[in-house]
Amino acid sequence: xxxxxxxxxxxxxxxxxxxxxxxxxxxxxxxxxxxxxxxxxxxxxxxxxxxxxxxxxxxxxxxxxxxxxxxxxxxxxxxxxxxxxxxxxxxxxxxxxxxxxxxxxxxxxxxxxxxxxxxxxxxxx
Numbered sequence: 001x002x003x004x005x006x007x008x009x010x011x012x013x014x015x016x017x018x019x020x021x022x023x024x025x026x027x028x029x030x031x032x033x034x035x036x037x038x039x040x041x042x043x044x045x046x047x048x049x050x051x052x053x054x055x056x057x058x059x060x061x062x063x064x065x066x067x068x069x070x071x072x073x074x075x076x077x078x079x080x081x082x083x084x085x086x087x088x089x090x091x092x093x094x095x096x097x098x099x100x101x102x103x104x105x106x107x108x109x110x111x112x113x114x115x116x117x118x119x120x121x122x123x124x125x
Contacts, residue, residue, distance in 0.1 A: 001033070002047040011054045026057055028074060034036050048080040087116070094120035 008015060011020065021027045031053075033044045051075070060069045071079075082090075087098050097119050102108065108116070 001044040004043040
């Protein structure tokens with residue numbers, strides 16, 4: 001966990017920027033973990049989640065609008081696609097089924113991946 005103060009120092013962003021990104025939906029509300037301390041209340045973050053997210057936002061902010069960044073960071077399930085290479089990285093699919101049913105240049109929707117998963121599980125039984 002990293003404190004808000006340390007996060008701002010480490011990423012060189014301002015308090016206002018952090019909370020603007022929160023309001024805009026670029027950083028999820030649930031990542032802001034408020035904890036009681038001797039001086040009152042302090043906010044902490046999971047460092048493994050927040051640092052890469054902030055770095056990604058900083059990389060994208062000069063090329064994309066806030067709405068475009070939001071879509072890139074938080075895609076709707078219907079917008080997620082899987083390449084054949086990505087499917088092979090998923091250890092829950094039967095490689096023989098993927099090889100037989102998926103064209104090398106075809107991207108699959110999440111619904112199609114779920115069908116492949118069901119076929120893989122049925123083959124296991």
